[in-house]
Amino acid sequence: MTRNIKEKIYLLIVFAFTLIAVIPLISVISYVFLQGISAINWDFFTRLPVPFGDPGGGMGNAIVGTFIVVGLACVVGLPIGIFGGIWLALYGNNKKGFVIRYAADVLSSIPTIVIGIFAYVLIVLVMKRFSALAGGFALGIIMIPTVTRTTEEMVKMVPRTLFEAGLALGLPEWKVIMRIIFRTAWSGIFTGIMLSVARITGETAPLLFTAFNSMYWNFAVDQPTATMTVQIYNYAISPFAQWHAKAWAGSLTLMFIVLGVTLLVRKFSRRVHYG
Amino acid sequence: MDDTLLKAPDPVSCSDLSERMSAHKVNAWFYEKQALHGISMKIYDKKVSAIIGPSGCGKSTFIRCLNRMHETVPGATMKGSIFLDGKDILSKKDVASLRRVVGMVFQKPTPFPTMTVYDNVAAGIKLFGRISEQKLDRVVEQSLRRAALWEEVKDLLDKPGMGLSGGQQQRLCIARALAIEPEVILLDEPCSALDPISTAKIEELIHELKRNYTIVIVTHNMQQAARVADYTGFFLLGEMIEFDVTSKIFTNPRDKRTEDYITGRFG
Numbered sequence: 001m002t003r004n005i006k007e008k009i010y011l012l013i014v015f016a017f018t019l020i021a022v023i024p025l026i027s028v029i030s031y032v033f034l035q036g037i038s039a040i041n042w043d044f045f046t047r048l049p050v051p052f053g054d055p056g057g058g059m060g061n062a063i064v065g066t067f068i069v070v071g072l073a074c075v076v077g078l079p080i081g082i083f084g085g086i087w088l089a090l091y092g093n094n095k096k097g098f099v100i101r102y103a104a105d106v107l108s109s110i111p112t113i114v115i116g117i118f119a120y121v122l123i124v125l126v127m128k129r130f131s132a133l134a135g136g137f138a139l140g141i142i143m144i145p146t147v148t149r150t151t152e153e154m155v156k157m158v159p160r161t162l163f164e165a166g167l168a169l170g171l172p173e174w175k176v177i178m179r180i181i182f183r184t185a186w187s188g189i190f191t192g193i194m195l196s197v198a199r200i201t202g203e204t205a206p207l208l209f210t211a212f213n214s215m216y217w218n219f220a221v222d223q224p225t226a227t228m229t230v231q232i233y234n235y236a237i238s239p240f241a242q243w244h245a246k247a248w249a250g251s252l253t254l255m256f257i258v259l260g261v262t263l264l265v266r267k268f269s270r271r272v273h274y275g
Numbered sequence: 276m277d278d279t280l281l282k283a284p285d286p287v288s289c290s291d292l293s294e295r296m297s298a299h300k301v302n303a304w305f306y307e308k309q310a311l312h313g314i315s316m317k318i319y320d321k322k323v324s325a326i327i328g329p330s331g332c333g334k335s336t337f338i339r340c341l342n343r344m345h346e347t348v349p350g351a352t353m354k355g356s357i358f359l360d361g362k363d364i365l366s367k368k369d370v371a372s373l374r375r376v377v378g379m380v381f382q383k384p385t386p387f388p389t390m391t392v393y394d395n396v397a398a399g400i401k402l403f404g405r406i407s408e409q410k411l412d413r414v415v416e417q418s419l420r421r422a423a424l425w426e427e428v429k430d431l432l433d434k435p436g437m438g439l440s441g442g443q444q445q446r447l448c449i450a451r452a453l454a455i456e457p458e459v460i461l462l463d464e465p466c467s468a469l470d471p472i473s474t475a476k477i478e479e480l481i482h483e484l485k486r487n488y489t490i491v492i493v494t495h496n497m498q499q500a501a502r503v504a505d506y507t508g509f510f511l512l513g514e515m516i517e518f519d520v521t522s523k524i525f526t527n528p529r530d531k532r533t534e535d536y537i538t539g540r541f542g
Contacts, residue, residue, distance in 0.1 A: 165385040169399035169455060170375030179402050183389045
């Protein structure tokens with residue numbers, strides 16, 4: 001066999017497997033789209049759920065609820081994740097750093113439902129009710145390891161020379177870190193944050209017994225709150241075709257939100273060149 | 276050897292000669308490895324002092340001691356004393372204010388990647404305290420002019436600093452260092468990453484700057500030292516072998532090792 005033919009066969013194999021890898025993605029997206037699109041209308045985004053049998057209704061409260069819970073998760077997860085990552089990158093080259101890094105890795109491998117139980121015990125039982133706060137707390141904890149490790153990696157990629165250049169200007173160390181190092185690493189850190197936001201937006205298990213669910217509009221963080229994933233779950237396990245259609249529509253909406261976040265990441269993750 | 280060095284070398288013209296900084300028996304380590312062995316040296320006001328020597332001889336380590344950058348590296352320590360205007364800088368708690376008097380430019384151009392040309396020059400001032408916009412504009416222009424870069428970048432002030440050529444980036448870093456109005460400027464092989472034309476521009480700039488600033492330059496280019504420096508010190512294996520008026524170092528060195536290095540027998 002000539003080298004040329006070998007090369008062609010090799011390319012063909014690579015191409016075939018790439019195609020196979022893309023098939024599930026395309027089929028999931030198109031299937032959800034076909035199933036969900038029929039139940040999507042303006043009401044779906046703006047109205048409350050209605051009891052079975054009544055026509056119309058939507059999951060407006062769950063869409064808002066998802067944003068509230070994810071927002072709370074960011075309040076919990078981002079400061080810890082970002083500052084932890086900066087610390088690990090700049091001062092974590094020792095035993096303490098090793099322990100923290102290891103803890104973050106272990107945390108990221110804990111099943112999310114376990115973290116849900118943790119939030120349940122710590123917040124729901126203490127407050128004696130389900131709340132968006134508990135849901136946000138659980139999702140925030142899930143965010144921490146990803147945000148920590150991406151922040152660490154991104155800050156580490158900033159060359160030490162920039163740190164020294166800042167210090168040589170007579171700037172205090174914390175200013176060099178926050179205004180020069182952090183800003184240089186920011187686009188990469190932002191990518192990590194958005195990817196972890198996309199991930200927690202799709203979480204269901206930890207919300208089942210933290211944020212719980214609600215059939216009404218709710219903007220108070222200490223009250224049970226509907227979220228899209230839990231609403232989809234409830235609709236999907238119901239025996240009614242009408243609700244199944246809503247579950248598909250909810251899935252489609254969720255998919256587009258996550259897709260939107262991912263596209264946002266693409267736009268922002270232009271690499272900074274360090275020269 | 277230390278004691279002979281502490282006596283000032285014969286100045287060419289001694290009338291305007293005053294001591295700005297001096298190092299006394301400076302030792303420096305990276306973890307266990309000693310990088311400097313009892314360096315003593317004087318740095319004269321508004322003169323250019325060059326430090327030459329083969330790679331790894333400790334010349335960069337030494338000037339990084341002069342603004343206490345050395346100790347920022349993990350595992351790096353130093354002992355001895357370094358005086359600036361008669362005060363020991365090593366006992367100073369406020370390292371930041373030392374570095375605002377003793378500025379530094381590094382081997383590789385290091386513009387801040389997220390900042391424009393303007394913000395790069397302004398960084399040292401803007402991040403330090405409040406300043407009016409007009410005043411900042413003035414300082415930025417003045418610094419860029421002093422760094423002989425103004426004409427080339429005056430229309431590019433809001434463009435990223437990384438977009439400039441290597442030589443321009445290095446002059447941008449010099450402008451950035453000048454903007455905080457230091458009195459001593461440490462140049463750590465400022466031309467080693469630059470082409471000959473950019474190098475010539477920086478050397479010309481050094482000649483200009485020494486009217487107002489005291490300059491210490493590390494270089495492994497001997498011709499460069501000969502061209503720009505009033506005084507030259509020769510380092511070898513972490514020791515200062517000889518320090519003297521540049522012309523003397525290059526024409527009539529006292530030490531055999533200096534002569535060997537100058538004439539290219541090693542290094």
